[in-house]
Amino acid sequence: MKKDDNIFSINRAVNYDDLDSAAAYLEKMAREGWMLKDITGTTRFNFVKTDPGELRFAVEIFSEGSIYDTYTIESNQEYIEYCKKAGWNFICSSGKLDYFYTEDKNAPEIESDPAMKLKTIEKAQRQMKIVFPLIFIAMSAVNLLINLTNSLNVMECSFLHFSAAMLWIFVGALYIMMLIFYLAWRGKARRAVACGEKIPPNKMNLSFKAGYGLIIAFGLVHSAFMMLMGLKFGEKEVFMFPFIWAVIILLVFISRGLSVYAEKKRLSRGSYKALLAVLTVVWSAVLITGITIVVVLIMNSSSKERISLAEKDMEVFGESDVFVKRDQTDTHWGHFILSVDQYTLTAYDKEAAGRHDDEEYISDEAGLSRSWEFSIYKPRFKSTYDRLLKEAREEKYRQLSINFDTDIAAHVPEFESDGFSVLSIRGKSPVMQRYLFCDGSTIVYLHCDEDLSAQQMEVIRRAFF
Amino acid sequence: MARLKYKTLTEQMFYILICLKEECCGIDIMEMVAAMTDGRITIGPGTLYALLGDFVKQGFIRETAVEGRKRSYILTEAGRMALKEEYERLKAQVVDYEKNMES
Numbered sequence: 001m002k003k004d005d006n007i008f009s010i011n012r013a014v015n016y017d018d019l020d021s022a023a024a025y026l027e028k029m030a031r032e033g034w035m036l037k038d039i040t041g042t043t044r045f046n047f048v049k050t051d052p053g054e055l056r057f058a059v060e061i062f063s064e065g066s067i068y069d070t071y072t073i074e075s076n077q078e079y080i081e082y083c084k085k086a087g088w089n090f091i092c093s094s095g096k097l098d099y100f101y102t103e104d105k106n107a108p109e110i111e112s113d114p115a116m117k118l119k120t121i122e123k124a125q126r127q128m129k130i131v132f133p134l135i136f137i138a139m140s141a142v143n144l145l146i147n148l149t150n151s152l153n154v155m156e157c158s159f160l161h162f163s164a165a166m167l168w169i170f171v172g173a174l175y176i177m178m179l180i181f182y183l184a185w186r187g188k189a190r191r192a193v194a195c196g197e198k199i200p201p202n203k204m205n206l207s208f209k210a211g212y213g214l215i216i217a218f219g220l221v222h223s224a225f226m227m228l229m230g231l232k233f234g235e236k237e238v239f240m241f242p243f244i245w246a247v248i249i250l251l252v253f254i255s256r257g258l259s260v261y262a263e264k265k266r267l268s269r270g271s272y273k274a275l276l277a278v279l280t281v282v283w284s285a286v287l288i289t290g291i292t293i294v295v296v297l298i299m300n301s302s303s304k305e306r307i308s309l310a311e312k313d314m315e316v317f318g319e320s321d322v323f324v325k326r327d328q329t330d331t332h333w334g335h336f337i338l339s340v341d342q343y344t345l346t347a348y349d350k351e352a353a354g355r356h357d358d359e360e361y362i363s364d365e366a367g368l369s370r371s372w373e374f375s376i377y378k379p380r381f382k383s384t385y386d387r388l389l390k391e392a393r394e395e396k397y398r399q400l401s402i403n404f405d406t407d408i409a410a411h412v413p414e415f416e417s418d419g420f421s422v423l424s425i426r427g428k429s430p431v432m433q434r435y436l437f438c439d440g441s442t443i444v445y446l447h448c449d450e451d452l453s454a455q456q457m458e459v460i461r462r463a464f465f
Numbered sequence: 466m467a468r469l470k471y472k473t474l475t476e477q478m479f480y481i482l483i484c485l486k487e488e489c490c491g492i493d494i495m496e497m498v499a500a501m502t503d504g505r506i507t508i509g510p511g512t513l514y515a516l517l518g519d520f521v522k523q524g525f526i527r528e529t530a531v532e533g534r535k536r537s538y539i540l541t542e543a544g545r546m547a548l549k550e551e552y553e554r555l556k557a558q559v560v561d562y563e564k565n566m567e568s
Contacts, residue, residue: 060511078534082510085492108495112509113477120515 008034008047013211014097016124017185017202019059026057026101036101039094041259042067043208058088058100058110063120065096068269068276070262083110096124114193121199122186129182133175140172153400156384157334159233163226215252219245234335240294247287255279333400338379338388340400345372372448376464377402379441388443392436402445404436414454420465422457439465474551477508481516482548488529488539491517520544 014022026036031054034047060083064075072080072093080090080098087107088100100110111117147155147165155161185202192200206214223242230238258279262272333340379385392402409423415437416422423436433451437444437460444464446452452460474482480498489497491513498508517538520526525544530537540548 063515078536079511079514081534082492082495082514086495086510088510108507108509110509110511112507112512113475115475116512116515 006049007037008049009040010045010047011043011208012045013043013206013208014059014094015202015205016061016096016121017129017182017189018205019061019097019121020201022059023057026059026099027055030055030057030101036091036099038092039099041256041263042095042097043256053103055101055103056105056107058083058102060098060100060110061096061120061124062093062098063096063123065093065098066269067095068272069093069095070259070268070272071266086110114197114199118189118193118199121189125182129178133179133182136175137172137179140168140175143168144172150397151399153338153340153398154333156338156379157336157340157400159229159235159334159336160237162336163229163238167222212252216249219249236298237295239298240291243290243294244287247283247290251279251283254283337381338377338384340378341374341376343374345374372446374447375400375402375445377443377445379443382441385441385443389438402436402443404434404445406436409434409436412457415457415461420461424452426451437461437464473554474547476506477512478516478520479548479551480506481508481513481520482525482540482544485526485538485540485544488537490532490535490537492535 012022012025029036029047030050031052033050033052035050035055036057037046037048039045062076062079064079065073069076076093076098083098083100084090087104088102088110091099091101093099111120144165147161147168151161155165181204182202185200185204189199189202192198223245226238226241230236255276258275262275267275331342333342377385377388379388388402389406391398392404393406395403395405404423405425406423409425412422412424419440421438423438425434427433432447432449435444435446435448435452435457437446437457442465444460446460477498480501481494483501484494484497494513494517495508495510498506517526517536521528521538523543524541525547526538527541528536529539
């Protein structure tokens, strides 16, 4: 807001379904001695000081206009001529909207057929109030479906994934609400028009300040909350949220700056659209690059907590002629409701490989003699633990599910005590064997290529429970 | 769909088409209608502009001349038919009224 002696500027949102309130505002300003001069972009109203007076204003949608128009296009000029003839003086155009005033109290309404006027409004609103909400609702639904079916475990492991799903629910709910409000207004407007009444204004619109304030406030609150929770659950990746929000909010201001620039240069619809497309591409690149850098920096700087086997225990996995090494591709999946650690122990035959140096054994396929794949599930709640075992029995596929049919597995009797049990599915040798170690709170799933000895099982029990 | 749109004409459409029985400038129609109806019917400039565009698309009128930003139009045969149909419809309404209410 800028106010000097002769010029006054203010940002205002103008909604196609509530144009009368925009006109009423301009009338109020005129009564106070401020006359609309022009509009910068689509939101910044510039007034000049005049004598206070009773004027009538009209804000109308020019249906052949476009929100990408940066100046009053030729076909609009003809429309303006018609209005002038009826006593309406043209002030300025902004996007699809034309602004008029008249001193004549008897000048006819510019749109004298409410049914046609409503059609024009509905057409102008379709993209913003119907198409966009439907796209976002669909995206939210698909996202939710994927999360609940395939990625539920990932969502439980990672607060980041969980909150992303929550954000999608929020976005979906928001757009459902928007759609309902709009359709309710449209129904009301159609009924009013059918009865020959005026189109009722849609009062469910946000003002300029409320709209921008909400984006910024939500960005700040969301960033702060995410960082707090990220610290609690040890997920430093959430530090990218302040960055994402800064980029989004900056984009809002840059696109507004761009609209001012386009207006100044009197860009054609096509050039302006192209400019916006370039901005979208550049900004997406900035966002993606930024997120990648943040995530990579955090990933490299954070030492992941892993459950590790003591060196002396490792020896037990192999016989004396076998060298055992932890694989490089170990994965750790968060600390939220569930933590899943996956890693592979690979045994290399010393004789066959003929070398002792760790790093070179990894690449030497000849030395590979056997491998064990561990997945350690540590759920925070008993209900999650129970669900994991139930899913294992039902062989339900999820991204981090336990691939183990507990119904056909046999108990290993010597390990049945105090709630601790070992289940095994023994395939026909030399097929891979599968073991499930459970103690009521932690599940260790092992996929290995040989029958475990009692001593080896004891090592696993000591290491993980 | 397009046919359905103008199955019946609104009063404003009716008078616009009447004005165009002879070639005239679109912008003058507002005054012509007001004069013709003693101010009973006023057509807003926005509505007039939109209807002229629709009528051209519909084939009810055609453009005859462009002078600067002023376009002139004239009624076509299809427009004449539409007007006639509307007239018949209104006349039938009047006959029904007289038959039932004034006997």
